Amino acid sequence: MPNLKFCKMKIIKAPYKSWGGIHPRYHKDLAADRALREMPLPELLQISMSQHLGAPAKPVVKKGDSVMQGTLIGEAAGFISANVHSPVSGVVKDVVPAITLTGAMIDSVVIEPDGEDKRVNDLAPLADWQAVAKKDLIARVAAAGVAGMGGAGFPTHVKLSPPPDKTIDTLIINGAECEPYLTADYRLMLESPERVWLGVSILRHILGAKTVRIAIEDNKPEAIRAMEQAMRNADGDVAIVELATEYPQGAEKQQIFAITGREVPSGGLPMDVGAVVENVGTAAAVFDAVFEGMPLIRRITTVTGLPLNAPGNIIAPLGTSYRALIEACGGCADTVKLISGGPMMGIAQAIDTVTTTKTTSGLLALGAPDVSLYESMPCISCGRCVDACPMNLVPSELSQYLEAEDYEGAEELHVMDCIECGCCAFSCPAHRPLVQHMRQGKARVMLKRKKK
Amino acid sequence: MAEAIDKQDHLFVVSSSPHTHSGASVKAIMLDVIIAMLPLTGAAIYLFGWNAIRLLLVCVISCVATEAACRKAMGRNAGIDDLSAVVTGMLLAFNLPPALPSWMAVTGSVIAIALAKQVFGGIGYNPFNPALIARVALLISFPVAMTTWSPWIMAAPAAGIDALTSATPLGAFKSAIDFGQTVPYLTNSTTFMQFFVGHQNGCIGEVSSLAILLGGLYLLFRRCISWQIPAFYLGSVAVLSTLIWAVAPDKNLPPHLHLVTGGLMLGAFFMATDMVTTPVTRKGMAVFGAGCGILTVLIRVWGGYPEGVSFAILLMNAVTPLINRATRPRVFGTGKKKS
Incomplete structure (x- = not known):
């Protein structure tokens, strides 16, 4: 060796x-x-209890509470869930349902930062981590609320x-x-x-x-x-x-x-x-x-897009509004479409008061030249979606099943294996909303499975 | 929720991902097919003159008009801006003999668009290649007009004297064999080259393999067609005709002449590659091409017609849904067996 x-x-x-x-x-x-840079603290942070995949956390603070940076504000509700901590020191102004980036209404803790960034040391640094038992390390990862930061947000301790x-x-x-x-x-x-x-x-x-x-x-x-x-x-x-x-x-x-x-x-x-x-x-x-005993309270978000004056990679506290992020990047007046994430799998936002979560890897502003209204045509069977699909599905055929609302047929053709990457719709010369069909189909199949 | 939305001075556009697109469109594909047909158009006009111009104009105009009329009648946007009717018109013209009366060409165009395409729901829904349906309908309805060719000087058969004929190479061959004669022309490389560049009788767009190959290469380069269909089509014709020829060389055309006569080249690159009526999987495309090739040779050698490309492609069109079903790729993570 x-x-x-x-x-x-x-x-x-x-x-x-x-x-x-x-x-x-x-x-x-x-x-x-x-280069990575921090942004000025927003006036308010609105921290959703659904920062991750799985059950939303349960808020454990109430209006008027003082919090410090690192204070637990949401407790994991079950195994597939994750803790949420306050990114700043300040005062809880409210605990209310608010629109998240997926469009759902989820309890959110609204915090007014005091600008002092006083930190609570609930989690002791484990510098000598090799000597710590594995289960204690996993417990630490869970306590710190770490969730997959690539986009799906699957709780890491799971x-x-x-x-x-x-x-x-x-x-x-x-x-x-x-x-x-x-x-x-x-x-x-x-x-x-x-x-x-x-x-x-x-x-x-x-x-x-x-x-x-x-x-x-x-x-x-x-x-x-x-x-x-x-x-x-x-x-x-x-x-x-x-x-x-x-x-x-x-x-x-x-x-x-x-x-x-x-x-x-x-x-x-x-x-x-x-x-x-x-x-x-x-x-x-x-x-x-x-x-460092530091819970997951902020993340890097790429704020980008042609209409932006100064695109950047911003280290922003969780709960920062998209509007504040865009302002931190010089602002822009011509945004027609605002996407949480990237252009292939990101979620289009109707409003810019939605706030960042542990999964917000990017915020993309698209201007008028990049946003076209297409009329979808019938499938011409060119096979480009078949070539593009990384899961080896036949999206053209699936989409026709789904248009006909034949969910059982679509299930047999493995609609549930679709990863919604968007390669099919990207390639489709007929501009068919293939991913939308798949999502709808997957949701219907899930619903059917739940009923059983 | 309503409150948050009300507070926003304007709403951004919302749609399902992906939020970007390759830029491909049906119209762009059709435009590429039209560009690929330019060498054929040039060759047709060079070889057949006014008749080629006449047939192309008549077919394109009547196809486009029929498309617009059908769409209007069905209460749809009467636009023909996907250019597919132009492509059908050009392909139909290429599949007609030079002297065909214009009214027959118009009849063919109406059949292609109204009967073979719009009745099924328009672009994307037609099970059969519209231009080929029209060609076969004309062939059955007007057998004389559809097989009347201009006089063509054949390179000397054996005796060293050029002969004048008014048959296609495949037609002349078939009748000679049927009358117990030998191959009515030389089967050497001179004949091959003559046929290859387009000096032979036939429909206005099928005679010049050279022009078709130029267009075909463009289609491949632009990824408008995949290589599987033409490769397996031409390949299976080559293999099968070689076998048959090897068994009885004096009763059969050699493979190199099979490849450059009749509608094979046009069929392999422009008709059997029609996206709508052919399989979506690569494996399916290979099966489709091979099936076309086998049927073409069977009809040419043993069928009643001297040429079988149109029938072969239409028959394979009919089984395209089955091929699609049988050649679905193995889904990622589902093991080696078909699920």
Whole structure:
């Protein structure tokens, strides 16, 4: 065994080619070179109790309460849920239902910051984390309210607690950032690669994963170099995987396949094939939670788009309104469409008073030239959606089933395996709302399954 | 909720993701097909002169007019701006013999658009290739006019004397064989080249393989067609005709002449690649192309007609839904077996 300690970090190409995929215009240049920066504290923060996937947290503060930075304001409601903490010190002005980025009305805690950022030290830093029991580390991650920061927001402690019959041998750290426009993960890897790597080390320790792969698209050579530098002392089976730049390389199932050649079974989870995928931002949040005793109270959001005067990568407290973010980036008058996330999978917002959550990786403003009204035509069976689908579905056929409201037929054709990546609709010359059809179909099938 | 929305001075546009698009459109695809047909148009006009111009104009104008009339009658936007009627008109013209009377061409156009396309619901819903339905309808209705060709000078068969014929190479061959004669023209590379550039009898758009290949390459380059259909179509014709020829060389056309005669090239690149009436999966496209090739050779060799491209493609159109069903790709994560 050579002494890997002083070896150059291993960089490998993805050994498998995932299926389908598209090459949209990336527009990453708008914000890629803008260094991370904090924004002025907004006058009010409106922190939704639904920051994550799963049950919304239960508010544990009431109007008039004083809070400090790090005070628990929402308690996880069940296993698949996550704690929510106050990002600032200040006063709770209200606890009211408010519109979240998904359009749902969810209880939100409104806090007026006092500007002093007094911090509560409920969570002690665990600098000597290697000596801490794994279950205590998982408890820390849960206590700090860490949730997947790539977009889905799956509570991280759940991913770190696989049932005893599942062995995790591969930990994949997702730094692909395949969504066009977004550069939040890129800036994080560039500016804080050590935090990311230490977070990865903690995750690896908790999971006992033999193999660690840091997945980065090959259009981010600077990020690869920065991570390589931070990981120079890594030992064991650790490597950076250079993924081909292709959307959706950042999608969990596609990434696991590209790196391990394993297919997550239909309806299954990555742990079914011995893998856990965590976003680079999540790794950094785990580092903060363990090493510094800092709960997840803020995140990097790429605020970008052609109409914006000064796009940037902003470190914003949870609960910052989209309007405040846009103002922090020089404002813009010509926004026609405001998207929470990227252009492929982001959610269009009707109003800009919606506030950020742990999953807000980007805020994209599109102007009139980028927003077209299309009339959808009948399918001309060109097969481009079939070529583009990374799950190997036949979207054209599925969409016709769904238009005919044949949900059973659609279920047989695996509508539930759709990952809503948008490759089909992106490619469709007839401008058919394929993803919308799939979503509707999935919702109907879920409803039917619940009734049973 | 209403309160928050009221407070907003204006609402942003909301729609389902994705919020960006490749820019592809049906109209752009049709425009590419029209561009790909320009070499054929040039070759047709060069080889057949005024008759080619006449047939193209008559077919395109009557197809577009029929499309507009049908859409109006069905209470739809009468626009023909997806250009598909123009494509159908051009393809129909390319599938007609040069001297066909204009009124027959008009009849064909009405059949193509009204009967083969709009009755089924318009673009996207027609199960059969409209231009081919029209061609076959005309062939059955006006068999003489549809097989009347201009005189064509054949390269000397054996004796060293050029001969004048008014049949297509496939037609001349079939009648010669039926009368117990040998191949009525040389089967050497000179004949091949003559046929390849377009010096042969046939429909105005099918004679020049050279022009069709130029257009076909453009379609491939622009990704308007996938390589599977033409490759498997031409490939299966080549393989099957080689086998048959090897068994009885004096009773059959050699494969290289099969490839450059009749409507095969036009069919393989422009008719069998019609998106609407062909499979959506790559595997399905390969099956479709191979099926077309096998049927074409079977009809040419053993059928009553000298040429079988139109029938072969229409028959394969009929089984396209079945091919689609049988060739669905294995969904990610569903194991190696078909679910």
